Amino acid sequence: MKITHASHLSNDELTAELSRLARCEREATAALIVHLAEFDARRLFEGPGYSSLFKYCMAVLHLSEDAVYNRIKTARAARDYPVIIERLESGALSPTTVRLLAPRLTPESHEELLAAASGKGKRAVEELLARRFPQPDVPARVRKVPSRPVASAVEVAPAVAPAPNTCPPVVRGEPLAAAPPAAAGAKAPPVLPVPAAPRPVVRPLAPERYEIRFTASAEMREKLRLAQDLLGHAIPSGDLAQVFDRALTLLVADLSRKKFAATGRPRRSRGQSADSRHIVAEVKRFVETRDERRCGFVAPDGRRCDERRFLEFHHVIPFGAGGKATADNIELRCRAHNGHEADLFYGPGKRRMRINGTGSGTSPHSESRSRPLGGQASTDGGRRPANP
Numbered sequence: 147m148k149i150t151h152a153s154h155l156s157n158d159e160l161t162a163e164l165s166r167l168a169r170c171e172r173e174a175t176a177a178l179i180v181h182l183a184e185f186d187a188r189r190l191f192e193g194p195g196y197s198s199l200f201k202y203c204m205a206v207l208h209l210s211e212d213a214v215y216n217r218i219k220t221a222r223a224a225r226d227y228p229v230i231i232e233r234l235e236s237g238a239l240s241p242t243t244v245r246l247l248a249p250r251l252t253p254e255s256h257e258e259l260l261a262a263a264s265g266k267g268k269r270a271v272e273e274l275l276a277r278r279f280p281q282p283d284v285p286a287r288v289r290k291v292p293s294r295p296v297a298s299a300v301e302v303a304p305a306v307a308p309a310p311n312t313c314p315p316v317v318r319g320e321p322l323a324a325a326p327p328a329a330a331g332a333k334a335p336p337v338l339p340v341p342a343a344p345r346p347v348v349r350p351l352a353p354e355r356y357e358i359r360f361t362a363s364a365e366m367r368e369k370l371r372l373a374q375d376l377l378g379h380a381i382p383s384g385d386l387a388q389v390f391d392r393a394l395t396l397l398v399a400d401l402s403r404k405k406f407a408a409t410g411r412p413r414r415s416r417g418q419s420a421d422s423r424h425i426v427a428e429v430k431r432f433v434e435t436r437d438e439r440r441c442g443f444v445a446p447d448g449r450r451c452d453e454r455r456f457l458e459f460h461h462v463i464p465f466g467a468g469g470k471a472t473a474d475n476i477e478l479r480c481r482a483h484n485g486h487e488a489d490l491f492y493g494p495g496k497r498r499m500r501i502n503g504t505g506s507g508t509s510p511h512s513e514s515r516s517r518p519l520g521g522q523a524s525t526d527g528g529r530r531p532a533n534p
């Protein structure tokens with residue numbers, strides 16, 4: 147069965163179907179990992195001419211490099227701790243989070259650690275591990291990056307058998323038991339090396355400590371040298387972390403001043419016409435603090451959006467409907483929710499027309515202007531958050 151569109155579904159049907167498909171995908175992933183563990187133990191990739199399970203999965207199963215890496219690590223962990231499979235099925239854990247947890251699992255602690263990580267995403271699990279297993283600071287350093295090596299090619303062989311057009315029903319394997327003892331003469335399943343995944347750019351090391359890595363241009367390197375020289379008295383060591391901390395403090399203050407009118411010496415507004423759409427600095431500062439510098443949209447189930455990027459000032463009662471640029475009527479919204487509020491107020495057709503037409507797609511209405519913070523507010527309608 148090939149499904150190429152879902153446009154015939156109602157919103158409720160589409161939401162329900164998406165939920166069902168996500169559950170099917172979790173179950174299929176758990177089943178794949180059960181079978182992968184067994185396939186690995188029997189070393190069945192060798193017969194078809196592959197030196198590792200990793201290469202087999204890429205070439206024959208057509209899994210992506212990241213997917214293979216996470217699934218093999220998870221399959222090997224699940225052989226020792228079968229409870230992982232149940233948690234994958236329920237969605238409490240993912241192959242990515244299991245891969246992060248795997249090196250820290252022990253027979254004594256695995257249940258508690260898996261429970262603590264359940265329901266958490268990759269970043270939250272990285273933070274959890276950094277708290278439980280703190281690592282020392284990494285030394286600050288600047289090094290010349292070698293020219294990028296050519297990635298080792300992974301041979302892509304024709305599939306062993308033509309893939310059937312339809313996905314068969316998911317067949318659950320037997321519950322994983324700890325690896326059985328090898329029969330006399332049989333090869334013990336060795337742990338094959340899996341190519342290292344790219345290291346994250348921001349990696350928690352310990353509570354309140356992070357490793358941050360990036361590649362800089364020669365121009366930026368020169369600016370860094372200049373800053374180190376200028377800070378020679380304040381930071382004699384030229385410590386990179388201290389230099390960047392100072393630079394970022396200045397940058398954040400500058401951006402906050404531009405976007406939220408933040409200032410250490412606020413002055414009272416001189417007032418303005420009540421029917422002006424302009425938002426005075428005093429109101430911007432008040433709204434920024436009240437809305438905690440993040441989107442103030444609250445869903446019907448009470449969940450508040452946590453987006454902090456692409457924030458816009460939003461008129462609760464649209465300007466075009468008489469809404470004023472006052473603290474009571476201005477709230478922060480992310481770009482998506484500014485548009486969503488517009489759909490709620492004006493109906494969905496207006497925004498779609500803008501998306502398909504020439505507009506930015508975020509404002510519904512000829513007089514509404516959806517601008518990032520620092521510009522004028524949009525005039526979308528919407529609801530007040532229950533918990534601003």
Ligand SMILES: [Zn+2]
Nearest residue numbers: 441451480483
């Ligand atoms: Zn939002």
